[in-house]
Amino acid sequence: MLDQKTISIVKSTVPVLEQHGETITTRFYQLMFGNHPELLNIFNHANQKQGRQQRALAGAVYAAAMYIDNLETILPVVKQIAHKHRSLGIKPEHYPIVGKHLLLAIKDVLGDAATDEIMDAWTEAYEIIADAFISVEADMYEEAANQKGGWEGFRGFIVDKKTVESDVITSFYLKPEDKGEIADFRPGQYISIKLEIDGEGYTHIRQYSLSDAPGKDYYRISVKREAGTPNPDGMVSNYLHDSVEEGDIVKISAPAGDFVLDIDKKTPVVLLSGGVGLTPMMSMLKTVVEMQPERKVTFVHAAANGKVHALRDEVEELAQLQNVASYFFYDSPTEEDRKNNRFDVEGYITREWLEKNIPTKEADFYFCGPVPFMKAINRFLKELGVSEEQIHFEFFGPKASLV
Ligand SMILES: Cc1cc2nc3c(=O)[nH]c(=O)nc-3n(C[C@H](O)[C@H](O)[C@H](O)COP(=O)(O)OP(=O)(O)OC[C@H]3O[C@@H](n4cnc5c(N)ncnc54)[C@H](O)[C@@H]3O)c2cc1C
Numbered sequence: 001m002l003d004q005k006t007i008s009i010v011k012s013t014v015p016v017l018e019q020h021g022e023t024i025t026t027r028f029y030q031l032m033f034g035n036h037p038e039l040l041n042i043f044n045h046a047n048q049k050q051g052r053q054q055r056a057l058a059g060a061v062y063a064a065a066m067y068i069d070n071l072e073t074i075l076p077v078v079k080q081i082a083h084k085h086r087s088l089g090i091k092p093e094h095y096p097i098v099g100k101h102l103l104l105a106i107k108d109v110l111g112d113a114a115t116d117e118i119m120d121a122w123t124e125a126y127e128i129i130a131d132a133f134i135s136v137e138a139d140m141y142e143e144a145a146n147q148k149g150g151w152e153g154f155r156g157f158i159v160d161k162k163t164v165e166s167d168v169i170t171s172f173y174l175k176p177e178d179k180g181e182i183a184d185f186r187p188g189q190y191i192s193i194k195l196e197i198d199g200e201g202y203t204h205i206r207q208y209s210l211s212d213a214p215g216k217d218y219y220r221i222s223v224k225r226e227a228g229t230p231n232p233d234g235m236v237s238n239y240l241h242d243s244v245e246e247g248d249i250v251k252i253s254a255p256a257g258d259f260v261l262d263i264d265k266k267t268p269v270v271l272l273s274g275g276v277g278l279t280p281m282m283s284m285l286k287t288v289v290e291m292q293p294e295r296k297v298t299f300v301h302a303a304a305n306g307k308v309h310a311l312r313d314e315v316e317e318l319a320q321l322q323n324v325a326s327y328f329f330y331d332s333p334t335e336e337d338r339k340n341n342r343f344d345v346e347g348y349i350t351r352e353w354l355e356k357n358i359p360t361k362e363a364d365f366y367f368c369g370p371v372p373f374m375k376a377i378n379r380f381l382k383e384l385g386v387s388e389e390q391i392h393f394e395f396f397g398p399k400a401s402l403v
């Protein structure tokens with residue numbers, strides 16, 4: 001346990017570190033990857049280039065430091081990050097490496113202002129924060145490996161089927177290469193996929209939500225091809241689309257994530273998605289239909305038009321059921337879409353539409369999509385008086401702010 005003096009040094013220096021936030025973390029990554037290039041096998045290079053991960057990791061260390069004398073308070077946040085760490089294969093031996101280089105970077109950037117007393121206090125604080133993560137992650141590793149059909153680390157899966165779902169989204173049905181059982185998962189969870197790409201010096205890991213209901217003998221992921229113009233095209237999504245074929249083997253870690261449908265609840269469920277953000281919603285929709293047929297579920301999906309709208313047939317079929325409603329929003333419908341009545345509303349989802357068409361404030365709302373979509377939905381729900389406990393969302397990248 002830290003003494004009171006150390007605690008107050010740490011807490012009082014958080015604002016200073018936040019002020020130098022990005023300078024420190026940029027330096028931290030430079031130093032760390034310089035000394036440990038092998039870590040480039042784990043970190044997402046595109047997130048690095050865009051600074052997203054810099055902000056996420058640093059922000060979390062500082063936020064944890066503010067609660068250094070009461071880390072229990074931020075346990076849900078620790079768990080959410082730990083899910084991602086577990087699915088990536090972050091191990092206890094990685095923590096001292098991050099700690100050492102973060103402290104070196106702080107010293108580098110703050111110079112004389114980083115006195116020995118401050119550095120000692122942060123060394124102690126980091127150790128406590130790291131131990132909290134390591135212990136939560138140890139439980140998660142054990143659970144992932146010891147569950148029925150579970151495994152440790154990355155396991156080979158064969159691409160059993162590859163299905164084009166739209167101009168930009170393709171599904172991959174994955175079965176274990178060893179023909180053994182696969183672990184169950186909760187609807188909304190994701191897997192990490194690790195690829196060795198020809199000509200690339202490092203492996204690349206990405207997360208993909210499972211887009212079918214649990215309880216099958218395969219996992220299905222549905223991947224959007226990320227075109228980059230003017231930036232480089234997305235590395236993994238394009239490789240999956242262009243170069244991974246039926247019969248190929250990919251490596252994935254066991255399902256993870258805390259964005260999950262609570263099937264113990266009976267409240268109506270409203271699933272809102274934009275673009276490829278529909279993947280976890282598909283799993284939730286199918287699960288409700290299979291396991292809670294008496295529960296009301298509304299599936300609201302926004303896409304540009306029918307050309308990029310994936311999995312519509314699956315949703316339309318389920319929407320025939322009594323307790324399922326679905327609405328499709330297209331913001332740029334094609335002539336074909338108009339002719340064939342392929343959408344319900346032209347334009348974006350609005351607060352007014354939600355107010356009029358979503359029957360109850362008792363519902364649980366789940367949403368995922370591009371960040372501007374998520375910000376709008378979050379704002380509408382708040383304005384409509386939906387409480388925090390009823391609002392659940394997933395980011396398809398490092399966590400960002402919704403306000
Ligand atoms: C929990 C979770 C679930 C997810 N579920 C799904 C899912 O179900 N389906 C799905 O399709 N995706 C999903 N994703 C997103 C997925 O993990 C990948 O982020 C996505 O496929 C893009 O990966 P990529 O390798 O193709 O692109 P990356 O190479 O990672 O590039 C990402 C973006 O950065 C841009 N970029 C690359 N390099 C640079 C640069 N130097 N400068 C500026 N910009 C650059 C690219 O153009 C691209 O737009 C999920 C993510 C998370 C975290």
Ligand code: HEM
Pocket residue numbers: 039042043044045047048053056057060061064081084085088090091094095096097098129130133397398399
């Ligand atoms: C106490 C120490 C740490 C904290 C507070 C922390 C915090 C975070 C946070 C907030 C995220 C983003 C999660 C999200 O929103 O998706 C993240 C992701 C990640 N972390 Fe950590 N982390 C720590 C230690 C480590 C260590 C030791 C490693 C391994 C060397 C590591 C590797 C990663 C990687 C690879 C990602 C995903 C990055 C990406 O996709 O770009 N972290 N971490």
